[in-house]
Amino acid sequence: xxxxxxxxxxxxxxxxxxxxxxxxxxxxxxxxxxxxxxxxxxxxxxxxxxxxxxxxxxxxxxxxxxxxxxxxxxxxxxxxxxxxxxxxxxxxxxxxxxxxxxxxxxxxxxxxxxxxxxxxxxxxxxxxxxxxxxxxxxxxxxxxxxxxxxxxxxxxxxxxxxxxxxxxxxxxxxxxxxxxxxxxxxxxxxxxxxxxxxxxxxxxxxxxxxxxx
Amino acid sequence: xxxxxxxxxxxxxxxxxxxxxxxxxxxxxxxxxxxxxxxxxxxxxxxxxxxxxxxxxxxxxxxxxxxxxxxxxxxxxxxxxxxxxxxxxxxxxxxxxxxxxxxxxxxxxxxxxxxxxxxxxxxxxxxxxxxxxxxxxxxxxxxxxxxxxxxxxxxxxxxxxxxxxxxxxxxxxxxxxxxxxxxxxxxxxxxxxxxxxxxxxxxxxxxxxxxxx
Numbered sequence: 001x002x003x004x005x006x007x008x009x010x011x012x013x014x015x016x017x018x019x020x021x022x023x024x025x026x027x028x029x030x031x032x033x034x035x036x037x038x039x040x041x042x043x044x045x046x047x048x049x050x051x052x053x054x055x056x057x058x059x060x061x062x063x064x065x066x067x068x069x070x071x072x073x074x075x076x077x078x079x080x081x082x083x084x085x086x087x088x089x090x091x092x093x094x095x096x097x098x099x100x101x102x103x104x105x106x107x108x109x110x111x112x113x114x115x116x117x118x119x120x121x122x123x124x125x126x127x128x129x130x131x132x133x134x135x136x137x138x139x140x141x142x143x144x145x146x147x148x149x150x151x152x153x154x155x156x157x158x159x160x161x162x163x164x165x166x167x168x169x170x171x172x173x174x175x176x177x178x179x180x181x182x183x184x185x186x187x188x189x190x191x192x193x194x195x196x197x198x199x200x201x202x203x204x205x206x207x208x209x210x211x212x213x
Numbered sequence: 214x215x216x217x218x219x220x221x222x223x224x225x226x227x228x229x230x231x232x233x234x235x236x237x238x239x240x241x242x243x244x245x246x247x248x249x250x251x252x253x254x255x256x257x258x259x260x261x262x263x264x265x266x267x268x269x270x271x272x273x274x275x276x277x278x279x280x281x282x283x284x285x286x287x288x289x290x291x292x293x294x295x296x297x298x299x300x301x302x303x304x305x306x307x308x309x310x311x312x313x314x315x316x317x318x319x320x321x322x323x324x325x326x327x328x329x330x331x332x333x334x335x336x337x338x339x340x341x342x343x344x345x346x347x348x349x350x351x352x353x354x355x356x357x358x359x360x361x362x363x364x365x366x367x368x369x370x371x372x373x374x375x376x377x378x379x380x381x382x383x384x385x386x387x388x389x390x391x392x393x394x395x396x397x398x399x400x401x402x403x404x405x406x407x408x409x410x411x412x413x414x415x416x417x418x419x420x421x422x423x424x425x426x
Contacts, residue, residue: 066292066293069282069287069295070288079282082282083278083279086299179388182396183383183396186399187399
């Protein structure tokens, strides 16, 4: 294999590995959401322990991006890809961390549910949105899909609306669960909202790599 | 000026500009904290509008780091500096965003104070810790101080302890302020805690750049 072909291949691999991290995030937020809704301790613990570690994979990916920079002299799109990988990787690792925060909250309250029953609908919608977002992000990275990246940035507003709905419910006069469940719900809401926000950041970055815009 | 000297200078500038971002973060969290404690709307708005924008400065810095990579072939410590700049910059921009979240909460509740009086002590301690941390981080970046970077990572536990104290107060039986102030306080606590955590991330990264460890 020529040096040039090896270089092309190392760039291709950055995409493949970013997509793999996004896929791990999709699994993590799905399992964390199941743990939350079913108050399932062992599911929560599998997310918290979570091999393969997204953080470790992210650190390795960032190091390899740096090695490509050191060995090659990427320019233009390729340079945007390699430096973008470093930023994207840190956002993908953060998404994994947020899924773990959801799982930690589920584990802390289990076998009681962490979420009061009247919030089930909004949290189910937030969970679905987060899973869909991370799955779409995986496809965007897999297919280097600039249009998909643009669509994902717009979808971030769905989560923002749900986040507002959640606060409306929490602050309703009818809330009868006291302080601790309200704080849990507010923080959980923020974890989901941040998860979607980080996905939008990644999508913006992918678009920049692909189009320069 | 020789090419080599120009290159050295562009690397030096990365440190100077990272330190400048950290200094802006220190100012932002100080002003946000004043806005919070004094329920001062115009102070809150100055942080929210916040020229010069940390986010814009961060984007420019990241672009320049990429340009250095494109034009030079940094290796070893220099490569760690240039790639580390990209990660550090994103953490420093996040710290500015968290200071804005504190300011937004202050503005939302003003002219009422966002923080119940029995939480003043813990939030004043969190504010002081955040300001001290960001100021120390500025010095670490200014002086490329590996020992200072190590000390900063250890100091993160002070904020974690305060964060725990805050939840103890919020969940005490004597809490009489209802749901909304409890949620505000929990989120504010998280903003301060994340601010310090991001500072520790930057400090870890600086240590890695300087020592390779």
